[in-house]
Amino acid sequence: MEINHKIKDQITGFIAANSLVLIVMAITKYFLPPFGGGNVIIFSEFVILPFLMGIVSAWCWRKINISTRKQSAWTIYNTVIAIVLSFLVLKEGMICLVIVSPLLFAFILLGTYAGKAMFKRNNQTLNASVFVMLFGIFIADSLSVHRYENKVADTITVNAPPTEVWKYVVAYKRIEKKSDFWLFRMGMPSPVQSTAEGYYLGAKRKCIFSNGYVFDEKIVTYDENKDLTFDITNQPRDPEIMGHIDILRGQFLLKDNGNGTTRLTGNSWYRLYVFPVWYYDIWAESVTRNVHLRVMEHIKELAEAK
Known part of the structure; x- marks a missing residue:
């Protein structure tokens, strides 16, 4: 009993x-x-x-x-x-x-x-x-009012001049390599391709993720071989991100190192809708950083192959 x-x-x-x-x-x-x-x-x-x-x-x-x-x-x-x-x-x-x-x-x-x-x-x-x-x-x-925005930056060195790297910054062919990041391997959408309607200021751009998700973008800064900045105009309503985070802007910066190599920097700005920030921003930064590195390593591979 x-x-x-x-x-x-x-x-x-x-x-x-x-x-x-x-x-x-x-x-x-x-x-x-x-x-x-x-x-x-x-x-x-x-x-x-x-x-x-x-x-x-x-x-x-x-x-x-x-x-x-x-x-x-x-x-x-x-x-x-x-x-x-x-x-x-x-x-x-x-x-x-x-x-x-x-x-x-x-x-x-x-x-x-x-x-x-x-x-x-x-x-x-x-x-x-x-x-x-x-x-x-x-x-x-x-x-209370809750508002939090952050910027994540990552940098790699590409063994190719900025003119070669730039060819794959605006748009790049599909990434076939499997990601090592454990959340991507669990099924979180990861970047696989980027397309653009043209290489000019104001051109529309699409960042395509696995599972068919598409981020619609607009090029707002086009400084050839130096700076590509784009605003996110529409993003998928995936249950994993809907109401939790909005990606606001992305950017690629190229710097000629003067020795045939290029310093490639990827920046992303986002807004979080989940709190406490001290916990969730760790995850947001980690995911954003792995998106950057997946794309930039692919650009590096394509540019160095030339």
Whole structure:
């Protein structure tokens, strides 16, 4: 009988924690105006809510004497349930869920530790104060303006003069080589080809990614053999990037090293819609950098072959 009560409390902890998050997410998405502007996913949704999930689970498990190891294992189950529900209910992409899972696990686990300590002391004033504080942070974060833009730059040396490199900067033939970047190998779209309607200022350009995704671009700076800058005019509505990041502008800079080689620099500007920045910008920079290097290494190979 005691074992049945433990299993019941354990399952209740999973259900209560995930139900709380689904209810809050539904309220913020369907019944309240957008927080932070546009489709921003705020800091609190990835930090405060998982922390609350842990506290709620700890309350349901307060009568169970669980070890630290078992508590961590149950937190993994809680995280997996949250990820599956996000996939089924919120329609998040699998790669996005892989990226967010460490953050969810960390704060759900911290919440369970905090909850275990709170309910062990059974101090109602302390418990109420913690919930009020978390609710206050959630409201303050929800009403704040969220805007973050960043630039990523990468540089390689090409053993060819700028006149040769330039031929493949504006447009390049299809990349056949498989990427070594693990997210690309998992299925995240990667660049495979670039086309342009002409080599002149204002020309339309397309950056084609795997799975057929296309970024429409317009050349805004055309300084032959030196600077190609293009604005992104339209981007695919892929579930992995839609509402999470917008690529704003791209650029290739060529510098003659004076010894038959060229310094090729790739720059990209983007805007993030997911917070906290200290976590998600690490991923955004990594993906952007691997896009740069995949394209620039291909340009290098083509130019040096000549």
